[in-house]
Amino acid sequence: MAKAVRDVFGIPFIYTAHSLGRDKAASLDVIDQAMNSRIAEEIAAIVSADAIVGSSRDECERQLLAYPGARIGTIHRITPGTRTQAIDHRAKAQVLIAPFLRDPTRPVILAIARPVWKKNIAALVEAFGNDPHLKASANLVIVAGQRRNAETCDTEQSDVFRDLVERIDAHDLYGSVAYPKHHDDEHIAGLYQLAASSRGVFVNPALIEPYGLTVVEAAAYGLPVVATRYGGTVDTVTELGHGELVDPRSPQDIAAAIRRLLDDSAYWDQCAANGQSNAQAHTWAAFADQFTTIARSIIAPAAITTAAEPIGVAPRYLLACDLDNTLTGCAAGAAKFRKMLESRPNIVFAVATGRSLVEARRLMRQWDLPEPAVWITDVGTRIYWPGEYGRGKTRRFREMSRAIGRQRKFSPPPIGSMV
Ligand SMILES: O=c1ccn([C@@H]2O[C@H](COP(=O)(O)OP(=O)(O)O[C@H]3O[C@H](CO)[C@@H](O)[C@H](O)[C@H]3O)[C@@H](O)[C@H]2O)c(=O)[nH]1
Numbered sequence: 159m160a161k162a163v164r165d166v167f168g169i170p171f172i173y174t175a176h177s178l179g180r181d182k183a184a185s186l187d188v189i190d191q192a193m194n195s196r197i198a199e200e201i202a203a204i205v206s207a208d209a210i211v212g213s214s215r216d217e218c219e220r221q222l223l224a225y226p227g228a229r230i231g232t233i234h235r236i237t238p239g240t241r242t243q244a245i246d247h248r249a250k251a252q253v254l255i256a257p258f259l260r261d262p263t264r265p266v267i268l269a270i271a272r273p274v275w276k277k278n279i280a281a282l283v284e285a286f287g288n289d290p291h292l293k294a295s296a297n298l299v300i301v302a303g304q305r306r307n308a309e310t311c312d313t314e315q316s317d318v319f320r321d322l323v324e325r326i327d328a329h330d331l332y333g334s335v336a337y338p339k340h341h342d343d344e345h346i347a348g349l350y351q352l353a354a355s356s357r358g359v360f361v362n363p364a365l366i367e368p369y370g371l372t373v374v375e376a377a378a379y380g381l382p383v384v385a386t387r388y389g390g391t392v393d394t395v396t397e398l399g400h401g402e403l404v405d406p407r408s409p410q411d412i413a414a415a416i417r418r419l420l421d422d423s424a425y426w427d428q429c430a431a432n433g434q435s436n437a438q439a440h441t442w443a444a445f446a447d448q449f450t451t452i453a454r455s456i457i458a459p460a461a462i463t464t465a466a467e468p469i470g471v472a473p474r475y476l477l478a479c480d481l482d483n484t485l486t487g488c489a490a491g492a493a494k495f496r497k498m499l500e501s502r503p504n505i506v507f508a509v510a511t512g513r514s515l516v517e518a519r520r521l522m523r524q525w526d527l528p529e530p531a532v533w534i535t536d537v538g539t540r541i542y543w544p545g546e547y548g549r550g551k552t553r554r555f556r557e558m559s560r561a562i563g564r565q566r567k568f569s570p571p572p573i574g575s576m577v
Pocket residue numbers: 176177270271272301302303304346367368369370371372375
């Protein structure tokens with residue numbers, strides 16, 4: 159629809175990537191017609207969007223780029239917002255889970271996920287059920303959607319739920335596993351709060367997690383996490399520093415990571431504090447601000463973005479500089495720098511950075527710095543410049559890598575001797 163509107167009226171459109179189908183398909187045994195059409199729609203959107211907004215590095219630099227026709231220059235990363243409830247809902251959550259538990263005072267190992275195979279909650283039950291120490295010292299709380307009668311449930315949901323109950327039964331976990339049937343928003347908030355105050359852990363064992371909102375929610379409530387090492391959680395856990403990444407197919411790996419957090423109180427405190435303070439930047443106001451900047455850049459790109467060929471002014475100087483702590487670090491300085499460039503159209507501005515293009519652009523946006531005419535990124539291995547002026551896009555200078563390839567005089571030593 160957006161593409162049709164753009165084609166007729168010339169209104170540019172931004173595609174917000176969400177739960178991309180290719181990765182989901184890779185985690186399924188059977189790919190049906192619906193999945194094929196979903197991927198076809200995604201390809202059409204990715205190829206024709208004027209800008210694409212993704213939420214994690216994984217989504218921007220791996221998931222999106224795996225699509226045919228995807229162009230890195232159109233992809234931007236903005237971290238979604240997360241809301242926490244300030245009111246204490248622990249008592250309400252306690253009422254929800256108490257009937258299941260023999261000793262409700264134990265640390266809570268919490269999972270919240272839709273009851274679909276991809277979320278892989280079974281691996282968490284296996285991790286808990288096979289670990290005598292965890293079974294004896296903690297409670298497992300699983301919130302997996304709202305349960306109705308088996309007949310009215312969708313088949314995947316009832317299959318996933320039946321599988322969970324069978325595993326709980328096989329490990330004889332009654333009295334230490336709660337799996338409430340219904341919940342509301344206050345229960346969810348209360349469970350995060352309860353798990354945090356019990357010095358527990360949040361676990362997301364998904365086979366692949368496109369972004370991983372629950373892992374950010376846990377951070378915001380000061381609850382350390384054990385999360386899948388496949389998908390957006392890799393960036394979130396690395397950036398927020400609030401827990402461990404694990405192989406979701408290995409219950410032993412999951413159990414060991416949970417124990418590291420539960421058994422080391424200094425490590426737990428550090429993760430809880432990191433998560434809570436770092437998650438504060440994840441607000442919807444910040445998202446809206448960044449989104450508006452991108453929208454503006456595709457509607458009316460700033461004059462500075464076309465500085466490689468400024469109208470009526472011959473470029474005379476090239477100003478190339480580093481980004482982190484050179485252009486960033488002082489808001490007043492960044493504003494002055496921007497003003498200076500705007501008043502000197504004969505300067506061609508280039509940024510040379512170790513960051514990827516997506517990450518460099520994200521930081522420049524956050525500091526309200528102007529889009530340079532040339533990007534030298536990935537530790538100098540890639541060069542980009544605005545290819546199609548007026549659309550905020552960039553083009554990669556492939557000739558450089560080819561030239562380096564042809565004229566290479568440097569023969570690297572064998573990797574073994576370098577190590
Ligand atoms: O029984 C449940 C299960 C989930 N939630 C909430 O629903 C949201 C679901 O988050 P998540 O599991 O990350 O999302 P998905 O439903 O899988 O949806 C997609 O969209 C999310 C938001 O972009 C991404 O984080 C995911 O990776 C992507 O799969 C969170 O706020 C949960 O607290 C509930 O309230 N009850």
